[in-house]
Amino acid sequence: MDATKNNKSKLKLAIYWGAACGGCCVSVLDVHEHLYDIVAAADLVFWPIALDTKYKDVEAMEDDFIDITLFNGAVRNSENEHMAHLLRQKSKILVAYGSCAHLGGIPGLANLSDKKELFNRVYLESESTMNSEQIFPQTKTEVKEGILELPEFYNDVRALNQVTDVDFYIPGCPPTSDRLLEVFTAIVSGSELPPKGSVIGAQMKPLCDECERKKSDKKQVKKFLRPWEVIDDGETCFIEQGLICLGPATRAGCGYRCIKGNAPCRGCYGPTPDIIDPGAKMMSAIATAIDSNDPDEILEIIDSIEDPAGTFYRVSVPAALFRKKIVENNVEVKIT
Amino acid sequence: MGGLTMNTRVNPDFEKELQKYGKGNWNECFHCGNCTAICPLSEDGFLFPRNSIRTLQMGLEKKLETSIEPWLCYYCGDCSETCPRDANPGELMMALRRYLTTRYDWTGLSKKFYTSAVWEYAAIAIIALLVIVSFLVFLPLRPDAALMVNESGGVMINSLVAGVSPDRFVTLIEYGDWLMAVIVGGLLITNIFNMYYKTIIADKTVKIPLSAYFKEFWQLIYNFVTQASFSKCEKRSYWLGHLLLMTGYTIMFIIVVVFLPYFQIEEVVPVWHWQRLLGYYATFGILFFLGIVIFQRLRKNPITMKFSHASDWIFIIMLALTTLTGIILHIFRLAGMVEATYYTYIIHLAVLVPMIVIEVPFSKWSHLAYRPFAIYFSKLKLATLKEKSVRKLAPAIS
Amino acid sequence: MSKDPTIVAFLCNWCSYTGADLAGTSRMKYNSNIRVIRVMCSGRIGPTFVLKAFREGADGVLICGCHPGDCHYHEGNYKCLRRFHLLQKYVSQLGMDKDRIRLEWISASEGKEFAELVNNFSNKIKEIGKSKVRKTMEEWT
Amino acid sequence: MEEKRIGVYVCWCGTNIAMMVDVKDVSKEMEKLPGVVLAKNYKYMCSDPGQDMIIKDIKKYNLDRIVVAACSPRIHEITFRNALENAGLNPYMLQMANISEQDSWVHTDRIEATRKAKSLVAAAIRRVIHHKPLKKRIVNVHPNTLIIGGGVAGMSAALELSEAGKKSFLIEKSDQLGGTAAKLKLSFPYLNDVVNDISNLIKRVEKSEHIQVILNAEVQEIHGFIGNFNGIVKTTDEKEYSIEFGNTIVATGLKSFDAGKLKNYGYWKYSEVITSIEFELLVKQGVVVNKKGIVPENIAIIHCAGSRNENYNNYCSRTCCMSALKYANQLRNLLPDANIFEMYADMRTFGRGCEELYTSTSRKGIMFLMFDQRAELPLIKEDERGNGVVIEFKELLSGEEIQVPADLVILMVGMEAHENAKSVSHLSGISMDSNGFFIEKHPKLDPVATTTDGVYVVGSCQAPKDIPDSVSQAKAAVARILATILRGTVEVEVTTAEINADICCGCQFCISVCPYGANSFDAANDVSVVNEVLCKGCGTCATACPSGAISTKHFTDEQILSQIEGLMAKVHELEELETN
């Protein structure tokens, strides 16, 4: 389909993926037959996973040529950043689509270590690597055919809004297709768009509003458990069974699909409105639920929360107040 | 804990005992230290009167007995006037002096006289009678006494007695004087030694080197003669008055006792003669001060004269009578009234002798001796306590 | 003048804030690099405030509450204790020295103890040195 | 959002602040901050002219937010809120910065203190921007009053209330009214016989139909707040009363110090040694004998037993000196020729008529001895020279190590808190100081009220005091209570929690967190709701709420976060200024 055909009636839609797993792009396909409605209403001008439009074609477009760009995936290296700026320049509406673009996502967990530790782990210490000459990937490497270039590997992963100006966010890992459809039909029908910077495709209320599991006020936990340590009865709220479920701190809108799959919520739909740190509120709630007033017993219970950063900021480390590892001289960090 | 140093036991009854020696509500004292501070004579090492009140209140007899502070006080009354609790500390020092006099007197008579006035009156009366009777019996008036008038019209005093020549009469009187002086002096000196023993020897805390005794001896004389420390008190008029009395009395004592023969002579020397002037000065000195004291004691004002103990009155009255009878004797003699002179002479002696015999060793007179010695002893102690605490330091408080 | 580290202190109104006032009326002297924020109860202090303080450049955060059992609202200080320990685990995971956050109980009559606590905590922070959180987070190289 | 117009006022507080903080520099610096319309400084902001200045400025420059940098908000936040109210501005549009107790008084470097003041005031300014107007809640006041403690203080309060026609519940732990006062025979300083005065008082209390006396009873729980308390009282014979009342008066008094703790006095070892309480009983029966039954000849009264000493109680128990003088007089009447010794540290006879009693007692042949009660206590041991004991110590006024014989020793034991004082303080929601006395709101501003509205502390439980002072305090509390009852309503603190129903998902984290049960789950709307009546505004549930749906008025997240931002922004700004 000729992406560059200047068809006035149809919206020009672009989908790009930065440091992503491709799940968001696949989620676009999840609309199944509705894809035709989309294609009918919009021309896909740029979608690297599916179309062969080249970067230079995008660079050739004039500004604001693209009506809507769904940017999914975080910004890990210089290429992602370049494309982010480029698409911002080229599109009227830039949407951070999916947790990685919205909050940094799973790649964001890399921020718990810095570039040096990652490279050592990947290119030196990993069991299957033999790299005695300690060769690390370089941005420019001389070979006889010429100079090979690689994008620069940034020291930390960033969410889209930490790199460029984002119009809307559609949370989710990946966003459910129904929400995508609702958003798309809303845009296509030209209905009045919500204010800039708002999170769309999700509700204001947290997940518990949707979740059918029985809730009660017995939120006291003697020991936090991992999912495999509990025989889930399928009805009561996970937290009351000692599992850390981020439902109460995560926006509803995903149709509590994880909980339907008997897995506690990981918070991929992002925090509720006016929250400045995605994980802190849940951490506070869980800590308050610890059922002991004795300092030693409290420490013991907290030992059962192996990895607070990974648990409460599963998809949102880059969006946190402590968005990346701090290097302090006298503190060696135990990498779990 | 406290076991080692034998804690001295308090004796609550002692205070009742001391009430006999002077009226004062000393147990009202709440130890504000005002009296010790206001008193110019109180100095480090010899603080009074508060310290003495405390010792009295607690009934520490031994400590009281060995203290010489009461003698350092000249009773100017400042402390009693400014005492916030009307405990009149001045009067306590007076009472303590009376008490100490009885403690120094080894015979015990002094205690009798101080504690019951009757004893004192009786003693005086007996001695007076003795004197009168001995005169009337042994030295009766010559029948022709009327002739014993010399050319200037004055009675020849020494030749009034029958059967005794004038010089013999004088030597008789002189013997009497010396005998009395020896007895009384002996008693007094032994009491002074007793005082010395109690205050210096018994006090183990300080050892007085022999040299100090001589170096400080001048203090004894100087203070006896001038009552120098009395001059430090605010009301200097008390000091001058007391000095007047003291000089008058000493002169009279010297004339009457020591140089009796040169004074009790037959001729009547002219008025301007130094002997008479000396006599008049002495008489005036005594009478003037005694008059004031009697007047003040009667009016109970100022505060120092508010509480009069029997012994105070007796001492003053005896002294006054002696002087008065002396004056009358002098007048009669000049007027040539022989019989009057004789009888007045007897009365004069009948008052003089008991005064000397009672007052000097046992009662108020003894302060003439004890005070200078007390000052002397205090100077001894202070001299040996070399590291006299430097007074003007900032108080090192815990 | 060497840049003195800054300490943000969250004091509960009934006990520790009153204790701090008492240190004032008794004219106790303590290090002046502490800045106090008053909340009604130590139970009101959560990870968000502490992380925000560090993100804004604080070098140390001191949380004070009533002694266990004395809380004006009965249990607020226990909740604060629980959050404090989880927060310490989280921040050390992020590479920050967990001793930069300190929780102590100060009663209304412990003026002296408050002054000593401030001095000893600010010395500890001086020892650890200024926090790099603000610089690290603002660095976008 | 319409533009904020802030007025900033920095107080000198005489020299208290100005001596250490450059107030002019601080107020000048604040003018530069966004939203600040004017910044002034004045000698006494809390005074009439100070408050007038604020009121006039609000009207003249139509300010809508005020920041006052002065002393601790605990003292004058109410004063300035009233000033705002007089100027027609909502009282909660005020934020105070504490630059005296927590700045000028505690720092020594003027530059540092001024810099700290600037960051504190900047923080207050950033916070006040987010303040919202709040309306004070008015609640009705139940006319009844709960009085805990049936001693002389509790009874006086009950009587004063009943004479004003108001009902009160008088709860007494023991089986009879009267407390320590009932144990006395005479009172000081006039040595009047009080036995029938106190029994008349008790009769009038028992007779009054406005006072419900409950003996052998202890208050189990108290719930609610000023004007709307309810409580459960349980008696030893398991009877239970649930009562409603508007105000509480705590008048639990103190107990006497346990003389057994004083090793040197050998209270358990020697039968001669008794406490002042035991002596009161003896003298009430009119026969003074020691435990061996012997009529004593030498009687020693030792002051400061367990008081004014680091190892026991460091405070002075105020009434023992006068009681000791009273005993000396009683002993002198009963045993005219006994020897009486009185060992004191400082003779504290300060009240009306007390010094006169001290003077008249001195005239009765009583030996007053002074000892240092802070050093090693006097030692009591067997008297070798006869029966009875001997007291050995260093008498300070004479400097002598002395020995006092005694076949009766009366220890003037001090006062200290009851064992259950801590639970009473918990029950009534008031706090206790390190000595176990209940803490009053302000020793001078408000000596009988407490930081918990509607709860008053009177009598010795606030600090040792004699009967007239306890009665004064009891009636003072009644004055305040009568005022609230007569007015019928009282204003209640309004910084309670509120739940944003749009965000709350009913996860019920907040329900169990609240000790007052103020949060409950509304199953119909699947949200949690706050009962503003029960909520005390501690904010614990707001921090526990995972979705941030709950916030406490006047202490919202936004306000505190902006306060942190303002604080640190000014710190860095001044640091940059410093370095370049």
Next chain:
Amino acid sequence: MNSSSENGNEFHQKVHPDTLVIGAGIAGIQASLEIANAGYKVYLVEKSGTIGGHMAMFDKTFPTLDCAACILTPKMVEVGQHSRIDLLTCSEVTEVNGYPGAFKVKIHKKARFVDQQLCIGCGSCAAKCPGKAPSEFDSGTALRKAIYIPFPQAVPNKYLIDPESCLYMQTDGKKCGVCVKFCPVNDCIDLHAMDEELNIEVGNIVIATGFKIFDAKKVARFGYGKFPNVLTSLELERLINAGGPTEGKITFRTKDKKGNWVFKPDGGAPDSVAIIHCVGSRDENCNAYCSKVCCMYSLKLAHLVKEKLPATAVYEYFIDMRAFGKGYEEFYQRIKKEGVHMIRGKTAKIEEIKGSLKLRSEDILNNRIIEQLADMVILAVGLEPSDGVKQLSEMIGVEIDANGWYKELDSLLDPVGTARQGVTIAGVCQGPKDIPDTVAQASAAAARVLQSIESLKEVEFI
């Protein structure tokens, strides 16, 4: 409440709800506020030009050392602005008739010569006024103009004229009158204003007439009035107070050009200060009673001197240190640790030697005499009933004791009532006491007033 016999002392019928409070020190202020906040009207009569009494003069209060003004001024403001408190300054009660529950009181209100509504307190009149007099508020440590505000935070915060020192009034109109010219508000100052007589009817009377300090001149040996640097404690309070003549600096009393003794901020600070306790108290020659507060305020002053002049040596000569209240003993121990020398032994006399003062006292505990040179001596003067107590007590029909303090009905169980129902007493007029006890007693008096109005109200309270 046991009622006494004569009929003049009994409540007969409904008690008039208004209350008269005499004296506007902290006691009068507290009582008025308690009654007014309960909804009843109060007439607050004050002899001087402002309310606040002695407490307003202090800088700090023991034992918490919080500033007196910070505690008092808000209450004064509340009184000044209270709709139900009718504040009558420069006024005295001249006659009291009627019976309990319905007293008819005649009040003589001296003219202030400045209209209270119009005066904006600008102070231009005072700037020009030539008349001078020692300021009562500063207890003589500074001079004030004839037209003056007692102190900057006074309530009412308006000017008034003191006829004795006003040139115009002394020369009945021939000289000066400059203040009227310079006053920006026309006919705000009226130099011919007349005194007024007011008649009010009240149900209860609260007497809170406070105290005056012992005249230290009566103890000649301390040389107060003779030696310039022997001050009373109240004078030192004014020096230490930031609003005082030396803006809080402790300086010597020096002679100014015109030869009268004044305190100036640059007067030079003392290197050693001695404080003597029990001046005029516990003394059969002056007042036998203990004035209860001097020990504690002396400790406080010692601390404040040490705080303002760390290098200055401070000595306290006392008999018994009476630190009896809550936190008082701890305060006493703390001051000792701060290096103030406590010497048990009352100073006997003071002499002036080459400009400094020689104190002679016995240091009892160390068994020695101290003759100490001090640059400045503070006399901790005791308290005495304020003037006019005798006439007022006869006027109202309540007794005062031998020392002039009002007699309470029952020394044990009713410290605020008097033999005459409807008349209550509060504060130091009933005997020396510290501020917490005064405030408590004032509230207790208010309770008696409220209770009397309540109990005889016809309509029974539902």
